[in-house]
Amino acid sequence: MGGTTTGRNADQAHGGCTMSSPLPAPFVARLRMLIPPAHWDHVWRSFHEPRLSCFRVNTLKTCPEQVHAELQRMGIAWHTWPDKMDALFVAPEDRSRVLDSALYAAGLLYSQSLASQLCARMLAAQPGERVLDMCAAPGGKTLQLACMMQATGELLANEAVRKRFFKLKGVLAAQGVEHFVRTSLADGRVLWRRHGASFDRVLVDAPCSTEARFHADRPASFRYWSPRKIKEMRHKQKGLLRSGLRCVKPGGTLIYATCSFAPEENELVVFDALKHFAGEVTLAPIALAGVKCMPGLAQWQERAFPEELRRCCRILPDEWTEGLFIACFKKRS
Structure with missing residues (x-):
């Protein structure tokens, strides 16, 4: 190319x-x-132009229509997303006004990219279920899962990094879900030892090289990128995904996601899990309407992958959203 x-x-x-x-x-x-x-x-x-700012309505506290009415009163234009009325977009120049608004201070809105919202929705958490968000900070997907579960059941939000853990707790409190969401500070790679196969659904939004968040106007976003970092991340991601799959009940679902483009952090990690849990897990196809996507790769740098990896999905970035890689695992009953 x-x-x-x-x-x-x-x-x-x-x-x-x-x-x-x-x-x-x-x-x-x-x-x-x-x-x-x-x-x-x-x-x-x-990577070079401004992107629309995306927010999600906290449906445990309000409804999209009330938020839309308040934005209209403030003179802020917004766009919604087909089939996902709790997502809304504003122009980049209006982002600070929304963040400084009474709506945001009251926890009625949360800044969260469309790709992140679609990823959490893919987990399809239901009220009354037991759900694990293994790498939860800063908390956007955890909040969305709490809304999807209507704050019933059990939602465990885990974070391994102490500073990020306390940021997570602050976000949960600001959004009013601190009494529903349980939190833990632990390396996700050992959670399976504590919990066993006890969760209906698990989200592993793994730490990564964050390539999809690079922007030319923010040199800090790519300052520490290197091929070596990709290899380091892959080692950690393999451990997290294996632990997550051990935490899922038979018949349960796991979503693996990264905001990296690197196949080493995506297809190769998924391929490792399929080999390690051969006969126990399978990949489910992913269909996302309205966003630009490409399926998982058939090969990378002369290494071929099984056809099953084509069921993964790579959301491609544009003016509406960041990029994201998603794989949906199903654990056999």
Whole structure:
């Protein structure tokens, strides 16, 4: 997919357009190998142009219609998403007004990307179930799961990093779910020893190289990226996914997700789990309407994957959302 890029930063030419970019050249070269030509332009632009700000309505406290009415009173235009009325978008220049509003202070809204919201919805948590969010901070998906469960059942939000754990607890309190959500500070890779196969549903939104959050205007977002970091993340992710699958009841569901493009953190981690739990788990197909997606890869750098990995989904970034990789595991009864 195009010529080789050299040097620390990238000058990308595609479709007759040239754009100088501060993004690391090795990252861009890998990205061009991964993204189909038909999607390249909007993916590339997403790293350099402003994106609409996405929020989610806290349906435990209010309803979308009341939030829409208040935004209209404030003179803020918004957009909704088909089939997901609790998601709303505002222009980048209105983001600070929403964050500083009484709506946000009262915990009626939470800033959460569309991809993140679609990922949590994919878990399909139901009222009365026992659910685990293994890598929960800062808490957006945990909050959404609490809304989906209507604050009934049991929801455990775990975080391994102490500073992030206390941020998680603060977010849960601000949104009014601290009395429903249980929290734990622990390495997710050992949770299966404590809980066994006791959860109906598990979300593993694993720590990763955060490639989908890179932006040219925020050098800090990619300052520490390197191929070595991808390898380090993969080792941790394999342990988290294995632990998560051990925590799921027979017949249960696990969602594995990262905000990385790297196949080493995605397809290779999923492939490892399929081999390790051969005969115990399978991948379910993922269908997401309205967002630009591509299926899991059939191969990467001359390494072929089984056809089953095509059931994974890679949400591609554009003006509406960040990118995200999602795999949906089902544990056999």
